Amino acid sequence: MFQLFNRVVPSIFFAFFCLVILPLNLSAAETGEYIAIRKEGSGNIALVLDKLDANGTKESRFAQSLDTIMYDGLDFTKLFALISPPLNVRDYSDKKNVVINFGALTSVGAEVYAGGSLTRKSGMINLDMKVYDASGSKLLLSKTYTGREEGLRSIGHAFCADLVELLTGKKSVFGSKIVFVSNKNGFKEVYECDFDGYGVQQLTNAKSIAMNPAISPDGRSLAYISFAPGRPTLYIRDLAGGTIASVGKSGVSIDPGWRNNSEVAATLSLDGNQAIYLVKTDGSLSKRVTNNKSIDISPAFSPDGTRMAFVSSRNGLPQIFIQDIQSGLVKRLTFSGRYNTQPSWSPLGDKIAYTTWEKNGEINIFVINTDGSGLLQLTQNNGENKSPSWSPDGEMIVYTSNRQGKEKMYVMSSKGGNERLLLQGDDLQTQPSWSLFR
């Protein structure tokens, strides 16, 4: 019996293994190998990002801009230790073939080398990039990125995205957006900006109070709360088509969170009780999720949409709970801290970020595993830190802090550290939410 078991299981496993592995092409398999090596060494990836080669005045100017865009982009992720390229890194003695001097790279401690050239043809930019494993002198990536001259940022970031995905095996932040509330025009309106604070755009102009914007996983819909009709009301806007659905004929609507591309959950006090409902993008109600006499707010879903973290006052002061959507079973997640709110479920599914209002008056951001273990404090001694939201790769968290006076957006590593201001300005910035799409 045992022998049979021993014989059958490995062969099933092997069959499964083949199914998973065989469809992948060679370069992806090599990439997997590289990622495996990296995980053991952990820490930042020692990268030499070389200056781009370019011929011609205009080309050189574009190349310089792209150098900066790519450097700043990769630096923003804090995944890399960016090493200045050694002087003799490229050998031009053979005019047809530029030779990389891997010896020079390893002597400065580089693990990875990225370099390339820029050419221009009828208003289009071609960026040819090559990435090498510096120690093994193995080519990891060779790809051409093409785009219009005005789109240098997206050309450069497309390469950055590929590089991060190649080296970490995870989605990057490049191309993702952050929606937030600002009082720039004297009212609270919804704005969006790129992941790095670049390119701020105003999305609402209701001259009222807007709250808690959240973009659907596919980036097509924006849910937010607006006081424009006189009461806080849930709006769901189709960002491409511009159509808007509103929800809730009575009571208030609070803090929407997307379950998937077609369903958003929010608190609606339709019968006087603050309960969480699932709402379709056309504004119709699909399901009541919580049914408790207390306050239930701030739904945040697991990536597969089967579980929902939320805030409830069912035990007195607000704490975070997790509810299984299908069974309705509820489990309390937070036991440390008397006032825990604003849960945000990590895109990898394993952690939840939230805020604790502490006895000393500070509000701080914590991360906890979904099983309640591994509690980690991310901010301290810096006033009120609120509204954490994960980057799509799970590496960073955007939040607000009043550490320099006015409440403003900051980003930090999701393991803590590297806290920095995201967006300058005199405005008040609140309730940021990082999109999953890119």
Add this chain to the structure above:
Amino acid sequence: MKKNSIIVLALMVTAGCSSKSAVTPDQVTPDQVTTNQATPLAVPSLPSGYGFDQWQTGPLGDAFFEFDSSTLSTEAQEQLKQNGIWLESNALKKALVEGHCDERGTSEYNLALGDRRATSVKEFLVRYGVAPSRLETVSFGEERPFAAGHNEESWSKNRRAHFVQK
């Protein structure tokens, strides 16, 4: 002492304070007070934060709350009874009850808490006999504070259900 204050408030309400109430704290004269042998009502720093202030301009007085609570205190209930009497004798009038919170904590929770404050006020008045259709509720959470300070004196003023006559 507080009860006396409430009686003074009640007298003033029933005596028909018109839309621009004259009963702002600094306008309470010593004479008014001595008639009831009580200390001045609605002194800004009254510990419970309860009482009239410049933001109550109609015939309906506001109800004040403790931190993170939507429970109606005895004082709040007394005020609401007076509001109930006025609503009874002004049967065509409607009111909007706005729930407000102080700035502490997080804004989503405060929006819910403000909704509970407004709702518990409405429920009290409905039990008192006011038709539910005459009372609308809304929450502003911490979005529209009355007092601008960042201390308990201001916070106590901002934890309220505010009446707006419709």
